[in-house]
Amino acid sequence: MQKRYSILMPPPNLTGEPHVGHVMQHLIMDALARKKRMEGYDVLFQPGVDHAGIQFEGTLNKILQKENLSKEKMAREEWLKRAWKFKDEMYKSFHDTWKMMNISANWDKEVFTLDSKVQKAVFEEFKTFWEKDLLYKGAYIVQWCSKDGTAIEDIEMEYEDRKEILYFIKYEIVSRGKGQGASEKEYITIATARPETISADVAIAIYPDHPKFKKYLGKNAINPFTNLSISIIEDERVEKEFGTGALKITPGHDLLDYEIGKTHNLPILHAVGKDGKITELDPDLFGLKIEEARKKAAEKLKNMGLIEKEEEYEHSVPICERCKTVVEPLISKEWFVRMRALKEKGLTQIEKIKFVPDSYKEIISKWISGVRDWSISRSLWWGHRIPVWYCSICNIAREVGKDKDMIVSMEIPNKSCDRCGKKEWIQDEQILDTWFSSGLWPLATLGWPNHNEEFEKHFPWDFEISAPEIKYLWIARMIMISGFFENKIPFHNMFFHGTLRDEKGRKFSKSLGNGLYPKNFVDEWGVDSLRAALFTYSAPGRDGKIGKQTLNERCKNFRNFGTKIKNIAKFTINLKPENTNSESKISHPEDKEIIKKLEETQESVNKHFEEFELHLAMEKIYNFVWHEFADIYIEQAKKRRTEAQACLEIVLKKCAEMIFPFMPDTANDIIEKWPK
Numbered sequence: 001m002q003k004r005y006s007i008l009m010p011p012p013n014l015t016g017e018p019h020v021g022h023v024m025q026h027l028i029m030d031a032l033a034r035k036k037r038m039e040g041y042d043v044l045f046q047p048g049v050d051h052a053g054i055q056f057e058g059t060l061n062k063i064l065q066k067e068n069l070s071k072e073k074m075a076r077e078e079w080l081k082r083a084w085k086f087k088d089e090m091y092k093s094f095h096d097t098w099k100m101m102n103i104s105a106n107w108d109k110e111v112f113t114l115d116s117k118v119q120k121a122v123f124e125e126f127k128t129f130w131e132k133d134l135l136y137k138g139a140y141i142v143q144w145c146s147k148d149g150t151a152i153e154d155i156e157m158e159y160e161d162r163k164e165i166l167y168f169i170k171y172e173i174v175s176r177g178k179g180q181g182a183s184e185k186e187y188i189t190i191a192t193a194r195p196e197t198i199s200a201d202v203a204i205a206i207y208p209d210h211p212k213f214k215k216y217l218g219k220n221a222i223n224p225f226t227n228l229s230i231s232i233i234e235d236e237r238v239e240k241e242f243g244t245g246a247l248k249i250t251p252g253h254d255l256l257d258y259e260i261g262k263t264h265n266l267p268i269l270h271a272v273g274k275d276g277k278i279t280e281l282d283p284d285l286f287g288l289k290i291e292e293a294r295k296k297a298a299e300k301l302k303n304m305g306l307i308e309k310e311e312e313y314e315h316s317v318p319i320c321e322r323c324k325t326v327v328e329p330l331i332s333k334e335w336f337v338r339m340r341a342l343k344e345k346g347l348t349q350i351e352k353i354k355f356v357p358d359s360y361k362e363i364i365s366k367w368i369s370g371v372r373d374w375s376i377s378r379s380l381w382w383g384h385r386i387p388v389w390y391c392s393i394c395n396i397a398r399e400v401g402k403d404k405d406m407i408v409s410m411e412i413p414n415k416s417c418d419r420c421g422k423k424e425w426i427q428d429e430q431i432l433d434t435w436f437s438s439g440l441w442p443l444a445t446l447g448w449p450n451h452n453e454e455f456e457k458h459f460p461w462d463f464e465i466s467a468p469e470i471k472y473l474w475i476a477r478m479i480m481i482s483g484f485f486e487n488k489i490p491f492h493n494m495f496f497h498g499t500l501r502d503e504k505g506r507k508f509s510k511s512l513g514n515g516l517y518p519k520n521f522v523d524e525w526g527v528d529s530l531r532a533a534l535f536t537y538s539a540p541g542r543d544g545k546i547g548k549q550t551l552n553e554r555c556k557n558f559r560n561f562g563t564k565i566k567n568i569a570k571f572t573i574n575l576k577p578e579n580t581n582s583e584s585k586i587s588h589p590e591d592k593e594i595i596k597k598l599e600e601t602q603e604s605v606n607k608h609f610e611e612f613e614l615h616l617a618m619e620k621i622y623n624f625v626w627h628e629f630a631d632i633y634i635e636q637a638k639k640r641r642t643e644a645q646a647c648l649e650i651v652l653k654k655c656a657e658m659i660f661p662f663m664p665d666t667a668n669d670i671i672e673k674w675p676k
Helices: 020-038 053-066 076-100 116-131 195-200 255-263 290-303 340-352 359-369 434-438 453-458 468-486 518-525 527-535 548-574 589-610 614-659 664-672
Strands: 004-008 042-046 135-145 150-152 157-172 187-192 203-206 220-222 229-234 246-249 307-320 328-337 354-356 388-391 406-408 425-427 461-466 491-496
Touching (some): 004 453, 020 076, 020 461, 020 527, 020 614, 053 076, 076 518, 116 135, 116 468, 157 220, 187 203, 187 246, 195 290, 203 255, 290 307, 340 359, 340 468, 354 359, 461 468, 518 527, 518 548, 527 548, 548 664, 589 614, 614 664
Parallel strands (some): 203 229, 354 491
Antiparallel strands (some): 135 150, 135 328, 388 406, 388 425
16 A cells, blocks of 8 residues: 655635745745655645635735725625625736646645535534533633724734833712812822723722822722712732832723723723724713823823823734734634633644644643634624524524524525524624634544544654744644544644745835745746745744845755756766766765765765755755766766766665755756656
């Protein structure tokens, strides 16, 4: 029975032309696939593309804005027709790049994350979670991106250090005494960088036994923007070192405040809406964006004489990793997955996976151990729509529960509502988080939930690859989901490559205009030269800084390397002396020495492949071909050309085989010229 090896391509996002960082990732997989095929393996190199819900929708909406169109002006079906057309345009961009770069995937098996086979798998996942009581829906505090118009997860955020103003604001203590003048007023001072949310303050919390403010415990203070009384409470979660040791509690706009509010049964108010603007809760600031509202709120407090002092405050601000908008914690009605069962399965399976670098096993295990419930609903249109239908007559509020008037189904239900007897069903408006379907990638690509021949043959996968930035969003999820549904690991080997950045250490970005795209380098130096150059950046877990000049220099070097080995082939094959015997025995000391060095190089290259150190494998081949073979041996062989011919052919053929995974066109050019 033929040995098999399976490689699962991370589905790239449908958001634009792949840059050299994307290409490097795919070249690593391609080299492994080519090497395994040479070794006699039956290789499945599974390609695919991800629908990339938030990012794709944001990109399309920008295009629509230029045409004076928007989701609000278009019906859902009309918008989706345009989205599928845009998908086809983006899809072509990827394929043109992979074809140009000689990526040898099994293209006839390509999967798109919105294909029908994936839809069936996603429904099975959702239905199973529902039946096992792992799904719930409710209003909870989430991280909200106002630009994308949807909830996102903590791990979909980046943090940016910013200098802001910390305002020390005086809240007047409600006095029960009589005849007191203005001079007798008492105040409790809090520190905040967000005065624009004061209208949603429902309490002030101090840490236990606060030496200055504990005398106010149980009393009330006056909210300076609403003039309402708010309670003064004590909570051990208040940091002693921050500000004055007293916090304004705004449960609708802060995660800690939300938890404190739950403990103390505090109401939840909203000063900021999902559009990123101040709500009607504050008439003076209504409709203003947060930055503008913050300035106006500070001015208002100054005019009221309530700002005790201001300090410069440097802290980490959460921003959406996709659009870089500041994320706003707020209350939203969303779907969630209870993660305890998935966490337990993930922690059981993760020990069986080989991670490269191995430090990621502990990093991901630690995250899985502390994983919180997963918010899986997104207020978007592009993606897998939540397969839940509500009776539009009996369940207007769209409540969720086994006893509610709702049905979990892929298609519109063909049954009547148990309560009213009507078939007036309406589907949940939201879609599922992209990672809900991507977490199924190792399973769905092979036809799960069906255990067909291909599934049994290739699952678990042998090799998966990723950038470290999605280790929680994707890798951890695949491990937990595969463990939960199949009680198996999703892949045997998990390789994390570094991220290619510009010379200033920044990620490639269209907005920055710092991206490097493969076509320019291919046009200048050829495909194999770019392929080989990018392998030099493929060290496990190590980011690389790359600029146009640097990459051009490396491409030029490998163009020269390709020319060198082609000249060696010309010397060996085209200029072969007459009456030579290619089957001659290797007996000369120089021949034996080069064969020994060849075997050592082959052994090193094979070991580097086993450890996925392709940058070192490429370096070994380069040094052997250029220095050991060309500079030393061939110069020696010229003096005894006929006698050395057999050895020349042996070494050249092995060199062509070694470079084939990295520079297939160059290797094939040599092999095609080989005497038949």
